[in-house]
Amino acid sequence: MPKSDDQPDRQYQGASTKSVHGGAARDKGFHAMTTPIVQTATFTFKNTAELIEFLDAKVYGGELDREEYARYGNPSCWSLEARIAQLEGAGDALMYPSGMSAVTSLFLTALRPGTHIIMTDDCYRRTRQFCLTTLKKFGIETSIVPMCNYDALEAAIIPGKTRFIFTETPTNPYLRVMDLARLVELARTNRALTLLDTTFATPVNLRPLEYGIDFVMHSATKYFGGHNDVLGGAIAGDAGRIKALKDARGMFGNVIDPHQAFLIERGLKTLAVRVRHQNEAALQVARFLEEHAKIDRVYYPGLQSHPDHEIARAQMSGFGGVVSFEVAGDIHATSGFIDRLRIPYIAPSLGGTESLIEQPAYVSYYDLSPQERQEAGIGDNLVRFALGIEDAEDIIADLDDALRQVPAS
């Protein structure tokens, strides 16, 4: 990662210091505090000698401290990528224009026909769809196993063919948490790589590379950007593997726009402050809901009632800002409750400053019949509440008001 000469990259201890300063390339060229938005399609060379110096470094491997053409990279991204790498404790990180762009590029780059991947069932629907349709078209098979079922996971491994085990932690919408040490041991024994989507955890709450996970991916649209105003994706891992992804990105052309990178870097500065607040507020909200007569069940890894509470406590430094729950009532009682809320917006997504709420039966699974939804484990009365940075007392008062009017069932 290119750095300015006068300020060596420093390693910091805390997630908040890293969020603000990690990997910051202090380019004094413009004396700007912030990373400039370098709005250009190409980069110029003073003369042929400078061009040759660059090409030597590029072709024969040397320190590259500049860019040549914007599809290969843009300086607006350098400190963002370095900062994410530092937050994850990774060799390097790479930005993409969306989370889906990150995960699909990784699979298309790392897999070839005849290989096989395993993914867990409680995970992002588009990722699963991509594996079952596009990857299948290229002769790559996908097995889907129940989340946190390690025996099923082991049984699904095809020796010599299984190249990736892909999972999420915590998952959507049930916030299941994988035992990472166990997962890594299984994968390594069988020479498979691991990819973990930890969008819901962020490196503030979970640092999967410390457990030996090979690649971490994030939808930067969520907590990294943090303001519900920009899309982005990131992958972090070993520097050599990230370099291979960067070369592939130069061919795919799915490079992040400099303005997008600027917004994500700005959002990232408050990542730790936001996430720590959300951890605290979400735990209070989850406890409130668990006690409430109009609520059937709450899914939050910070609660003792959650099936993965113990492993979440051991692995994570906070339980995140998403709380899922089931209202005591049918699909209409549930949507009526949602419609009465004043604070959260009805919208997909999560991780921004504004609270968002959704009823998965509608938002993500509307195309399925009630029967299919039930088979997918999505109840009509399920609600996903993704906390923003509002105060817990206000959120709780809002929930309480709206729940009071849920008819007794």
Ligand SMILES: *Cc1c(COP(=O)(O)O)cnc(C)c1O
């Ligand atoms: C949103 C999301 C994605 C997809 O990311 P985009 O930025 O929307 O492309 C992938 N995984 C998880 C867990 C997500 O929440």
